[in-house]
Amino acid sequence: MTTTTTTTTFRAMPDLPSHISPVYTPTPLSSRIPEYSLDPSSSPHSRAGSPPPPNLISPAFTPPLTPESHTPAVDPEPVPVPVNVSAPRPQKLLQKLPEVECIVRARIPTVTGAEMFLHVYQNSADNKEHLAIVFGSHIRSKSMFAVKPGETERDRMTRGAYEGRLHPGRVTSRAESTSGPGGVSEPFHDTREDVPPLVRIHSECYTGETAWSARCDCGEQLDEAARLMSLPSSTGGVIVYLRQEGRGIGLGEKLKAYNLQDLGSDTVEANLLLRHPADARSYGLATAMLLDLDFGGDRGIRLLTNNPDKVRAVEGPHQEIVVKQRVPMVPLAWKTGGKKGINSEEIEGYLKAKIGKMGHMIE
């Protein structure tokens, strides 16, 4: 993190656009998530006002019971949690990782002021365009930067295999040593070798990320991951964006599941009624993409998730990736006492099923 490039890349992000309607007025948290009240006199999981099981709530968690209390303008990173290395590996892990190749990469300036590099991957397992959203130009895809026979400098720049920044008239894909537009050479390595980079493995959610749905917090989680990776103190990071919509069952089936939820099922029951597993996803592609981005080895990663399955699954069949720490993703409404974030009856049920049925650790 020593060059001018880094300074521009990691500008602090202002508050991200909310995924809820601007006219929405949040109700106090106590009336929205009664199941997670920390009233010790109530019995777990049985009725409104009962606490979640103790192992799901960090001792350090302070419930946002005072909506008027001060919220910092820029939230720091949540406190990381050590990973339970003795946890069993998921049975459905493939023994061999799929092959992946980054076929194109481009700089994307974002509405928040931060810049990222969007990487499109192809792979040997399916025909979908899985993505790596990379914050930090020091993070390099090996397959992208590999030299291809017969390609010209123009070809390399067109597919994104260039160092620094493109500008009109640029003729080389290699680092330009002079200053000026595009002439800043970048650090190839992060100088803070002791801090594992931040990673989010995110599954596509058309409804939550594009169609303003308040049934889930997927859009908010995507925004929060980008915000944390863009903080001035951050060493960057990667959001691996997997096209496994609806926990792997696809958008059409997820919409059927929503109808079943409106008929009274929870999110897990709805999947099972449709003869799908509760969670049909796999993470081998994410592991392979992280290896391509040079995130293997002892330095490890810090994984932004509450999902215990993800932590073990992303490490791969032979622990090709090491998850050193888990960074919790606390719903914004919980953190801000309802001032920001998503408020709906449906999201209460969504989070409740994640905690109660899928073992999610939401502190």
Ligand SMILES: Nc1nc2c(ncn2[C@@H]2O[C@H](COP(=O)(O)OP(=O)(O)OP(=O)(O)O)[C@@H](O)[C@H]2O)c(=O)[nH]1
């Ligand atoms: N089948 C089904 N999928 C849903 C539902 N709500 C959201 N999803 C999908 O669930 C996925 C969201 O998962 P992630 O954001 O990766 O999060 P997670 O695995 O739950 O765990 P975290 O890493 O803690 O966020 C997306 O693919 C959504 O489309 C639902 O009600 N039913």
